[in-house]
Amino acid sequence: MALTPKQNYLNAINHKETERTPVFPVDCAGSGFGAFPGPWFEKGPMGGGYDGFGVRWITPASGGGAPIPAPNEYILDSETVANWKNIVKFPDLEAVDWKAMAEAEFQMMPFDREQTALEFGCGNGVFERLAALMGFEEALISLLEEPEACYELMEAITDYKIEFAKKVKEFYNPDIFNNYDDIATERGLFMSPDTYRKLIKPHHKRLCAAVRELGMIPIQHTCGLCESLIEDIIDTGAAAWSSVQPINDIVRLQKEYGDKIAIIGGYNSNGAPGRVDAPMEVMLAEVHRCLDTYGQYPSYVIFPFVTVNSLNPNDMLAVMKPLLGEAVKYSHELGRKK
Amino acid sequence: MAKIDEVKAMVEAGKSKLVPGLVQEALDEGSAAKDILQAMVNSMGVVGDRFSTGEIFVPEMLMAAKAMAKGVDVLKPLMAGDNTNSLGTCIIGTIAGDLHDIGKNLVSMMIKSAGFNMVDLGVDVPVTKWVEAIKENPNVTLVACSGLLTTTMPAMKEAVQTIKGSGLTGFKIIVGGAPLTQEYANEIGADGFAPDAGSAAVKAKELVTA
Numbered sequence: 001m002a003l004t005p006k007q008n009y010l011n012a013i014n015h016k017e018t019e020r021t022p023v024f025p026v027d028c029a030g031s032g033f034g035a036f037p038g039p040w041f042e043k044g045p046m047g048g049g050y051d052g053f054g055v056r057w058i059t060p061a062s063g064g065g066a067p068i069p070a071p072n073e074y075i076l077d078s079e080t081v082a083n084w085k086n087i088v089k090f091p092d093l094e095a096v097d098w099k100a101m102a103e104a105e106f107q108m109m110p111f112d113r114e115q116t117a118l119e120f121g122c123g124n125g126v127f128e129r130l131a132a133l134m135g136f137e138e139a140l141i142s143l144l145e146e147p148e149a150c151y152e153l154m155e156a157i158t159d160y161k162i163e164f165a166k167k168v169k170e171f172y173n174p175d176i177f178n179n180y181d182d183i184a185t186e187r188g189l190f191m192s193p194d195t196y197r198k199l200i201k202p203h204h205k206r207l208c209a210a211v212r213e214l215g216m217i218p219i220q221h222t223c224g225l226c227e228s229l230i231e232d233i234i235d236t237g238a239a240a241w242s243s244v245q246p247i248n249d250i251v252r253l254q255k256e257y258g259d260k261i262a263i264i265g266g267y268n269s270n271g272a273p274g275r276v277d278a279p280m281e282v283m284l285a286e287v288h289r290c291l292d293t294y295g296q297y298p299s300y301v302i303f304p305f306v307t308v309n310s311l312n313p314n315d316m317l318a319v320m321k322p323l324l325g326e327a328v329k330y331s332h333e334l335g336r337k338k
Numbered sequence: 339m340a341k342i343d344e345v346k347a348m349v350e351a352g353k354s355k356l357v358p359g360l361v362q363e364a365l366d367e368g369s370a371a372k373d374i375l376q377a378m379v380n381s382m383g384v385v386g387d388r389f390s391t392g393e394i395f396v397p398e399m400l401m402a403a404k405a406m407a408k409g410v411d412v413l414k415p416l417m418a419g420d421n422t423n424s425l426g427t428c429i430i431g432t433i434a435g436d437l438h439d440i441g442k443n444l445v446s447m448m449i450k451s452a453g454f455n456m457v458d459l460g461v462d463v464p465v466t467k468w469v470e471a472i473k474e475n476p477n478v479t480l481v482a483c484s485g486l487l488t489t490t491m492p493a494m495k496e497a498v499q500t501i502k503g504s505g506l507t508g509f510k511i512i513v514g515g516a517p518l519t520q521e522y523a524n525e526i527g528a529d530g531f532a533p534d535a536g537s538a539a540v541k542a543k544e545l546v547t548a
Contacts, residue, residue, distance in 0.1 A: 060462075062435035062489045071439050071461055136440040140397040141404065144352070185441075186516040187534050192395045270517045274488045309435065309489035 006117045010175060012299050013217060013239050013262045020335050021295040023327045024119075024264060024303040029111040031172055033180055034121030034221075036108070039101060041091040042123050043067040052091025055132045065311045069132045076134045078142040082149040088133065090160050098171040105172075120174040121221070122164065125181020126154035126203045127190070136190075143195055151199050158203040162210040169214045177216040178242055179207055184224025186247055186270060193228060201232055208237035219264070227253060234260045243303065245270065254297040262299040266290040269305045276309060280322060287326045291334055302327050342369045342377050345409060349381035352401025357409040371416040378406045382451035386536030396444065399535065403447045424455060425546050426479030426509075429471045431459030433485040434493040441515055442484035444535035452539040454480060454546075465497050469504045478509045479546045482538070483528075485515040494518070495526040502527055510545040514538055 003011065003019050005027035011018045022028070025035065032038045037045070037059070041052025044067055048059045054075055057067040076087055111118070124132060130150065131139040142150050165177055183190055183200065191200075204220065211218035220238035227248040233241050240262035244250055250266055272278060273286035287304055294300045304323040308316045339347075341364035348356045364374050385402040388394045428449050432442045439461050450456045457475050459467055472478050481501060485494045498511055510529040523531035530545045532538035 058437065060435065060437050062437070062487050064489070068437060071437060136396075137400055137443055141400050144397045144401055188392055188395070190396050192398070195395070195397065270488060274517065276489050276492060307487060307489050 004115050006113075006115055006175075009117045009301070010217075012301055013176070013219070015259060015262070015299050018298060021291055021331045022301045023324060023331055024301050026116075026324050026328055028117035028119050028176065028301075029109060030119055030121060031102075031105050031109070031174060032121040032168070032178075033123030034119075034178065036105060037065075037067050038121060038123045039096070041096065051132075052089075053129075053133065054089060059311065061311045062307075062309050064307045064309070064316055065313075066307075069135075072135070074133060074135045074138065077138045078134070078145050081134065081138075081142045081146050081153065084149060084153045088153065088156075090156070093160075093163050093167055096167070098167050102171040117176065118172070118174040119176040119178055119219075120168050120172050120216075121178045121180055122161065122168070123180045125179050125207075125221075126157045126161075127183050127200050128181050129157050130154065140190060143191055143199055147195075147199055151202075154200065154203045158206055161207050165207070165211050165214055165216070169216060174216060176219055176239075177211045177214075178219045178221050179204065179211075179238075180221040182221075182223050183229075184222055184226040186224055186245075188225045189228065193232075196229065197232060201236060204233075204238070205236040212237065219262075230257055230261070240264050240299075240301070243305070250294055251297075254294065254300065258297050258299050262301065263294065264301040265303045265305075266294045266300070267302070267304045267306075269307065274306050278306075283319075283323055284326050287323055288330055291327070291330050295331065295334060302331065340364075340369075341367045342374055345374060346377045346381045349378050349402055349405045349409065350384055352398055352405050354401065354405040354408045357405045358412050361409045361412040365412075365416070371413045375410065375413055375417065378409050379451060379453050382406055382448065383539070386448055386451075386539045388536070390534055390536035390540075399444070400447070403451055406451055424477075425453040425543060426455070426477045427457055427475050428454040428480040428482055428542065429457045429459060429468065429475065429478055430482040431463035431468070431484065432461040433483055433490050433497055434462055434464050436485050436487050436490040436493070437461045438486040441486060441535070442482075445482060445484060445514060445532075445538045448535045448539040449480070449482065449542045452543050454542065463497075465493070465500045468497055468501050469506065472501070472504070472506050472509065480542055481509055481511045482542070483511065483513045485513070485518065487515075488517045491517060491522065498526045498528050512538065512541060512545060 008018050009022040009027040012022050037043050044051045044057030050056050056070040058070045059065045059067050208218040217239045219240040221242040225247045242264040244263050244265035246268050273283050290302050345360045389399045430446050512530040513523050513528040514532045520531045530541045532541045
């Protein structure tokens with residue numbers, strides 16, 4: 001019997017048999033951050049503004065409207081982080097109208113739960129939240145100068161995230177909970193593997209365990225050259241690593257770890273296929289490259305993504321639609337080659 | 339070990355609390371301020387190389403830069419008006435439309451450590467502001483344009499070509515950022531490209547002293 005797109009998608013994540021390479025976000029709908037800016041108390045309201053921690057977010061067109069913390073408006077630094085308990089205020093999750101928030105999202109992006117999986121993107125993982133509170137430089141200095149304070153603060157953030165995940169389960173009931181926490185750049189990790197393992201990984205692991213306990217599949221999002229931590233990401237319990245960019249040796253990862261972790265991504269959004277002047281044939285060829293190269297391995301989900309210099313969602317759709325359409329079409333053509 | 343060598347080692351190790359005292363001790367021992375400064379510059383060269391090869395990471399690099407900055411604070415009163423160690427003024431900023439500053443800040447820190455006086459234009463720098471800044475600042479030897487996003491690469495091209503077309507001379511232009519490559523830098527007419535903050539400092543010195 002043919003699998004539904006949802007079954008096919010979740011089979012890929014769970015290392016079961018699939019009929020073709022699944023496509024995100026077609027076979028799996030997105031909610032929360034990624035699909036939208038996400039809950040206002042995490043990255044500010046749509047169009048920018050203050051989140052529930054007191055951090056102001058802006059949404060430049062150059063990033064396609066994706067929110068970033070307003071530069072130089074931070075509420076902590078490496079001198080004050082030891083006093084974080086008196087400075088950092090957490091949002092009151094009980095005061096949020098979760099029902100209304102979820103309903104509004106589902107109205108904007110309706111989907112069939114029988115046919116399509118659902119992912120909830122939880123922005124601002126522990127390191128990203130640290131950087132949102134302090135700026136990157138002070139956050140990175142603090143990891144070295146005040147490791148105990150940073151660990152405690154990230155532990156408190158994880159406690160909050162677990163309560164957040166409970167609400168997500170209750171009001172969104174997604175199949176997948178994606179912990180967005182960029183810990184690397186195009187060139188490499190922000191921090192040493194040792195610093196990550198001591199200060200950040202334990203929190204990722206605890207959140208993954210809590211998400212599983214709640215009946216959702218935990219996945220880890222991080223952009224950048226992060227392959228040196230693949231065994232750690234697996235150890236945290238993440239079922240997949242999302243947005244794996246080809247700066248990583250994806251084929252090697254698939255060969256060596258493909259039975260332990262699913263790979264979502266592959267599209268070269270920082271290279272020629274991601275440029276604003278990239279011809280459509282170059283972008284479509286990149287979709288084919290991903291499916292031809294990575295799609296021959298199981299537990300791979302293609303995720304074409306290009307940033308568009310616009311705040312109009314229709315401009316983003318105009319670029320993404322042909323890419324996603326081609327991904328679905330070619331994925332069906334290829335099927336599941338043994 | 340001579341105190342100046344201890345200064346060098348502690349800057350490399352990022353010991354910002356120890357460096358000011360050691361700098362004073364090196365001065366007391368008879369080392370010239372400009373020699374101590376050069377020792378710290380050399381330390382940051384080592385730090386930059388270690389960063390570029392992946393031996394150390396951004397936090398360690400930041401700590402070393404912080405240590406050097408604390409050491410320079412001790413030397414400043416003694417070196418006021420002395421530009422012997424200076425490689426000139428570097429104008430740096432993130433390109434128009436791009437509000438990311440981490441890459442620019444790291445490169446600025448490393449280029450400053452290499453011996454440049456920095457003028458930081460911030461983020462989202464309009465094309466015209468680059469030219470104004472070059473005119474307004476003395477002894478500009480380098481212009482460094484940073485960009486993180488593929489969507490602002492056209493703005494990078496416009497900035498470089500506007501600066502080149504301004505008729506102003508005496509400086510080189512270096513570009514960098516996640517989506518950039520040497521090929522793109524060549525395509526838009528930049529004089530240099532660096533893939534990371536450590537090699538940016540090396541390239542900056544190379545461009546200016548060639």
